[in-house]
Structures are given as C-alpha cells and as structure tokens.
Amino acid sequence: MADTDAIYVAMLTDAGAAALAKAIATKTTLKINRMAVGDGNGSTPLPSKLQKKLIHEVFRVNLNRLSVESGKPVIVAEGILLPEVGGWWVREVGLYDDTGVLVAVASYPATYKPLQEQGSGRTQVIRLLIQVSSTANVQILQDPNTVTATLAVVQEAISQGEAATARALATERTISLKGDATGSAKFNGAGDAAINVTLANSGVLAGAYSKVRVSAKGLVLEGAALTAADIPSLDAAKITTGTLSRPTTGNAGSATKLQAARVFTFTGDVGGQGQFDGAQDVAIALSLESTGVRAGTYPKVRVSAKGLVLEGAALTAADIPSLDAAKITTGTLSRPTTGNAGSATKLQTARAVGFTGDVTGQGVFDGSQNLSIALTLAGMDVSKLVSGILPVHRGGTGGNTPDGARNALNAAVRSQFSGAQNGFYWDTDNGFMAQWGRLNVGDLPNQFTEYQVGFHSGGFSAAPFIVIPVIYHKSNPGVPAATLTPAIMEGKTTGQSFNIMIGEWANSVQDFALYWFAIGFRAG
Numbered sequence: 001m002a003d004t005d006a007i008y009v010a011m012l013t014d015a016g017a018a019a020l021a022k023a024i025a026t027k028t029t030l031k032i033n034r035m036a037v038g039d040g041n042g043s044t045p046l047p048s049k050l051q052k053k054l055i056h057e058v059f060r061v062n063l064n065r066l067s068v069e070s071g072k073p074v075i076v077a078e079g080i081l082l083p084e085v086g087g088w089w090v091r092e093v094g095l096y097d098d099t100g101v102l103v104a105v106a107s108y109p110a111t112y113k114p115l116q117e118q119g120s121g122r123t124q125v126i127r128l129l130i131q132v133s134s135t136a137n138v139q140i141l142q143d144p145n146t147v148t149a150t151l152a153v154v155q156e157a158i159s160q161g162e163a164a165t166a167r168a169l170a171t172e173r174t175i176s177l178k179g180d181a182t183g184s185a186k187f188n189g190a191g192d193a194a195i196n197v198t199l200a201n202s203g204v205l206a207g208a209y210s211k212v213r214v215s216a217k218g219l220v221l222e223g224a225a226l227t228a229a230d231i232p233s234l235d236a237a238k239i240t241t242g243t244l245s246r247p248t249t250g251n252a253g254s255a256t257k258l259q260a261a262r263v264f265t266f267t268g269d270v271g272g273q274g275q276f277d278g279a280q281d282v283a284i285a286l287s288l289e290s291t292g293v294r295a296g297t298y299p300k301v302r303v304s305a306k307g308l309v310l311e312g313a314a315l316t317a318a319d320i321p322s323l324d325a326a327k328i329t330t331g332t333l334s335r336p337t338t339g340n341a342g343s344a345t346k347l348q349t350a351r352a353v354g355f356t357g358d359v360t361g362q363g364v365f366d367g368s369q370n371l372s373i374a375l376t377l378a379g380m381d382v383s384k385l386v387s388g389i390l391p392v393h394r395g396g397t398g399g400n401t402p403d404g405a406r407n408a409l410n411a412a413v414r415s416q417f418s419g420a421q422n423g424f425y426w427d428t429d430n431g432f433m434a435q436w437g438r439l440n441v442g443d444l445p446n447q448f449t450e451y452q453v454g455f456h457s458g459g460f461s462a463a464p465f466i467v468i469p470v471i472y473h474k475s476n477p478g479v480p481a482a483t484l485t486p487a488i489m490e491g492k493t494t495g496q497s498f499n500i501m502i503g504e505w506a507n508s509v510q511d512f513a514l515y516w517f518a519i520g521f522r523a524g
Contacts (some may be wrong), residue, residue, distance in 0.1 A: 007046065008107045014049045016095075016103025020132060031098040035079035036060040037108075037126060040091035047092070047105040054105070058088040060096075069129065071384050078129045078165045083121035086113035093128050104130045180217065216400075262421075269306065426522055433460060433522040439514040441502070448503045450489070453516060460495040464520030467498050472513040481512035495520070 012020065018031075023030045038054035065078040076177045090111045095104040106128050114120040172188040175195065183197040202214075202219045209223030211230060263276035266286055274284035291308050293301075298312025331461060350366035355375060363373040390396025391408075398408025416426045422437040435455055455464075467488050473481035483506040492499035498518070503506055504510065 004488060008044075008109060009045055009047050010093075010104065010106035011049060011079040012104050012130060012132065013051055013102055015052065015101050016097075017049070019097060019101065019103055021316070024133075029101070032066055032075075032077065032095050032103060033098050034060055034096040035063050035077060035126065036094040036096065036102075037079075037081070037090045037113075038092040040107075044107050044110055045092040047107055051094075051105050052102055054092050054094045054102075056092075057094070058090075059085060063095075064125075070300055072131075073133065073309055074129050074131050077130065079126045079128075081113055081124040081126065083116050083123055086115045086121070086124075087118070088113060090124075090126065093126060095128065095130070104128070106130075119216040140303075180219070269308070347407070418457065422456055426457070428524045429519045430524055432519075433463070433464075434517070434519050435460075435464075436515070437516045439516070441512055441514055443509050443511060444484070444502060444504050447507070448501060450499055450501045451514075452492075452497055452499050453514075454497040455495070455518065458499075458522070460518075460520040461523045462495050462521065463493045464495070464498075467493060467516060467518045469500055470515040471502075472515050472518075473511075474513055475511045479511050483508075484510060486514065 020030050022028075036054055036057050037059050037266040040054075041056045059081070060077050061081065063077055063143040064080045065076075067076050067078075068074070069076055079093075081090075088110055090113055093106045093108045094102050097103050106127075108126070111124070113124050114122070116369055121511070169188045170188040172186055174184055175187050175193065176184040176193065177197060179200075179259075181197045181199050183195045185193045185195040187193040199219075202215070202221050204220050204223055207223060209220075210226045211224045213222040213224075214220050245291045251316060255278065257279035258277045261275050264274050264276055264282075264284060266272040266284070269289055270286045271289055272284050272286040274282050276282045288308070291304070291310050293309050293311055296312060298309075299315045300313050301309045302311040302313075303309050344367065346368040347366045350364050352362060353365050353371065353373065354362040355373070358374045358378045360378060361373045361375040363371050365371045389398065389400050397405035399405035415428060416424075418424050424433060424435040426433045435457065437456065439451065439453055441451075468488040470483050470486050481506055485503045485505070487501045489499040489501055498516075500514065500516075502514070
C-alpha cells in the first residue's frame with residue numbers, strides 16, 4: 001500500500017560521492033552496474049548518505065541502462081524486473097558499482113511486484129534519477145547486446161529521427177564478393193540473404209594428380225605425376241605386406257629361415273650333431289670323447305693340456321714334499337721321534353746351572369722362563385791383577401792415569417799456578433786461591449785518589465778474605481813514597497775487583513807503584 005506521508009528522495013551516498021570524486025581526480029570513470037530493490041521492512045524509508053546497504057533488500061539485478069539526461073547533470077539508471085520475479089513490495093532502490101559499494105540510494109513509491117502465479121505477472125521498469133556533480137566521469141551503460149529497449153527508449157529514439165532497429169532497410173543494398181571468390185545478392189533486412197559463392201580458377205586443369213603444387217592459401221595451382229625423385233629412399237623394414245613381383249638376387253640382410261636346413265656336426269674332443277634352418281633355436285647334445293681313463297677316484301691324476309684326466313694312480317712317498325714340523329698343527333704322531341727338535345717350549349729335564357771359581361752361584365733352568373742367579377765374587381789376591389782398571393767400588397782408583405783416577409774418584413784437578421807479575425795459585429782440591437799483582441801509579445793526580453783493581457784468572461767465588469796493598473818506591477824523587485798511605489775500601493771489594501784509596505801527605509812529586517796480594521776461595 002502507498003505511504004501517504006512518504007518523501008521520495010534520490011542521492012549519492014558518502015561512499016558514492018567519494019568514488020565519483022576519485023574518478024574525477026584520477027580521470028577515470030565510476031562504473032555503476034547493479035540495481036537493488038527492497039521493501040523497507042513494510043514502510044518507505046528516508047534515504048541517508050551514510051547507508052551502506054538497503055534497509056531490507058529483496059532483489060538485485062544488472063542495470064538495463066545507465067544514461068545521462070540531456071543537458072542536465074543527472075544520471076538515469078534503469079532496471080527491469082522480469083515477470084518471473086516478484087511477490088514483494090518495492091519501497092527503496094539502491095545502485096552498486098562494480099566493486100559492490102552502494103553508491104546511490106533512493107526512496108521509491110510503494111509498488112507491488114506480483115508473480116505470474118498470482119495472475120498478474122508483468123515486466124516492471126524501475127528508473128532512478130540521481131543528480132551528480134559531473135556526468136563525464138560516470139560510465140554510460142548502453143550495450144545493445146544486453147540492454148532491453150523500453151517503450152520510452154524507443155519513443156525517445158523515434159523522436160530523434162532514427163530508430164535503433166527496424167524490420168527493413170529504407171534502401172535495398174547489394175552485397176558483392178570479389179577476390180579468390182565472387183558472388184552477389186540483394187539485401188534489405190526483411191529476410192536472410194543467400195549468396196552463391198564461386199571460387200576463381202587457379203589455373204590447374206580438372207583431374208586426378210599424384211603430386212600437386214599449392215598456393216599459400218591451400219589452392220592447387222598445378223598437378224603432375226610422381227617421378228622416381230619424388231620417392232625417398234626406404235628401409236626394407238618399411239615393406240611389411242605384399243609380395244615382391246620382381247626377382248631378387250644377392251644376399252638378404254635377414255630371413256625368417258634358411259631355404260635348406262643345415263647339419264651341425266661336432267668331432268674331436270667333443271662329439272654331437274644337430275639340424276638347423278634358422279626358424280627356431282636349436283639345442284645340440286654334446287658328449288666329451290673318452291680319454292681312456294677308467295671311472296673312479298684317484299689321489300693323483302695325469303691330465304692333458306686341455307685339462308682332461310688321462311690317467312689316475314695312487315700317491316707314492318715321492319709325491320709328498322718335505323714338510324716343516326710347524327705344518328703338523330693337530331693330532332698325535334704315532335711314530336717314535338729321535339734327534340733334536342728345532343725348538344721347544346721347555347726342556348724335558350730341568351738342568352742345574354752352577355758357577356764356580358772366582359764367582360760362585362747356582363740355579364735350575366728348564367727353558368720355560370728366564371733364569372736369574374745370584375753370583376758371589378770370591379776373595380781375590382790383588383797381586384794377581386796385572387792389567388785392566390779396578391773400579392772404585394772394588395777398591396781401585398778407577399783410572400790408569402793420575403787425571404783419570406782423579407776424575408773417577410771425583411777429585412779435583414791438580415793445583416793451578418801462574419808465576420807472572422800478575423799471577424795466582426789455586427788449589428782445586430780445597431778451593432784455596434791466592435792472587436797478586438802490580439799497579440803502576442807514578443804521581444798522584446790529587447791528594448786523595450781512588451783506584452779500582454780487577455782480579456784476574458776468573459777472580460774469586462766471593463770477596464777474598466784479605467787484600468794487602470804495598471807501596472813500592474820506583475825512583476828517587478824529592479819526596480819518598482813513604483809519604484803515601486793506601487787503604488782498602490772493604491765495602492767495595494767483590495770476587496772480581498777491589499777499590500783502594502791512596503792519599504799523600506806531602507804535596508810533592510812521587511813516583512811509585514802499588515803491589516797487592518789477596519787470599520780467598522774459588523770453587524772448582
């Protein structure tokens with residue numbers, strides 16, 4: 001039923017306005033291709049730009065037509081509800097783009113769409129006019145293959161002076177064919193046209209040919225008979241049926257059987273015979289010829305160069321080679337043995353091993369293990385020793401020379417001595433060492449002068465026990481050297497040198513030397 005207070009409005013939704021704005025900005029088109037109708041849940045709703053779907057959609061159909069109203073920024077969307085759909089009211093209409101977004105929504109005067117079963121089936125056209133900011137960016141739907149022309153559309157086309165379709169052309173036309181085929185027919189659209197098409201002659205005479213030459217379009221241009229050159233060389237295997245009508249000479253590459261069967265005969269060391277024609281495999285029983293030996297078992301045989309046994313005999317003693325006893329690894333010899341074995345694990349009878357004379361001792365040995373005997377050295381008369389070296393642990397010196405004996409006894413080498421002006425004496429037995437030397441001074445450069453004097457010959461192991469200085473008057477100067485006083489500086493004396501301070505009491509020229517004598521210890 002109609003809603004007397006309803007207001008009918010059509011508008012773009014916010015999503016539709018945004019899509020159109022994007023199409024304008026990107027110079028593309030908004031593609032609207034679907035129309036939906038709904039019953040508004042029993043009342044005509046007031047459309048909202050915020051809508052994303054109809055209040056209650058009942059049916060959706062492809063647009064029949066989408067056009068622009070002449071001279072106005074209005075798009076006209078048209079949908080057709082066919083007779084086989086219905087059974088509901090139409091109170092709201094929506095348009096969807098090709099992405100499924102609701103781009104326009106409208107309220108619609110309440111209209112009932114019946115079904116054919118209800119006795120009033122009809123085609124219902126739903127037209128929706130939407131005002132837009134730009135129609136240039138809305139893709140117009142005008143496909144004659146899918147659009148159904150409504151009466152209004154036809155009337156509009158007639159009013160423009162030209163029908164979209166007609167039952168006949170105003171002027172009859174001639175359709176002509178030329179080129180590889182010719183033909184023509186008159187056509188005004190009132191009925192189908194049949195054209196008799198004739199292929200142009202290619203230049204070949206009508207007939208049957210075993211060899212032809214054709215054009216790029218597959219038309220035969222020329223016909224001829226086959227020549228020997230047209231037939232390729234063939235393998236005999238290609239001839240699979242029929243019978244050659246020409247005589248053949250020479251040898252065939254292969255045959256199913258021989259014309260005449262052949263006999264294979266075997267003689268010599270092997271005898272046998274069989275017939276073969278090649279039609280099938282053949283098996284021939286062969287027998288070795290007898291060599292003259294009697295059948296039996298022989299420990300010794302004589303064979304031919306072909307490995308055939310010619311003679312059999314028993315073994316003789318000469319047939320058995322000499323064997324090492326190691327070959328006998330099992331069993332028990334049943335014959336008595338004599339002589340000596342090459343080796344044995346032990347002696348049959350243990351033997352006593354005894355030592356007498358200058359060394360005595362005894363032990364029992366059977367060869368099963370090593371033997372250790374404690375020996376005792378008998379008393380010995382030294383006068384009987386006429387050669388050799390008696391070791392130290394036997395009471396000897398361990399050497400046949402003094403130096404050798406000292407080394408064996410771990411005794412020091414003999415004393416060392418140097419009688420030079422700067423000399424020494426060293427007793428290597430006890431380490432006692434004495435050194436002496438001379439230091440030429442002349443005249444003191446200062447009233448008090450310190451000198452460092454080095455020990456020689458390797459020095460002492462530590463500071464010497466005593467160092468004795470002696471002033472030596474060399475010539476006859478105005479002032480004797482007795483006016484000089486030497487003093488050993490003990491704190492500066494080491495095993496390698498000593499320091500001496502010399503002072504003069506008369507400031508005059510002297511000519512003197514210093515003699516020194518040191519006693520100490522040096523390890524060997």
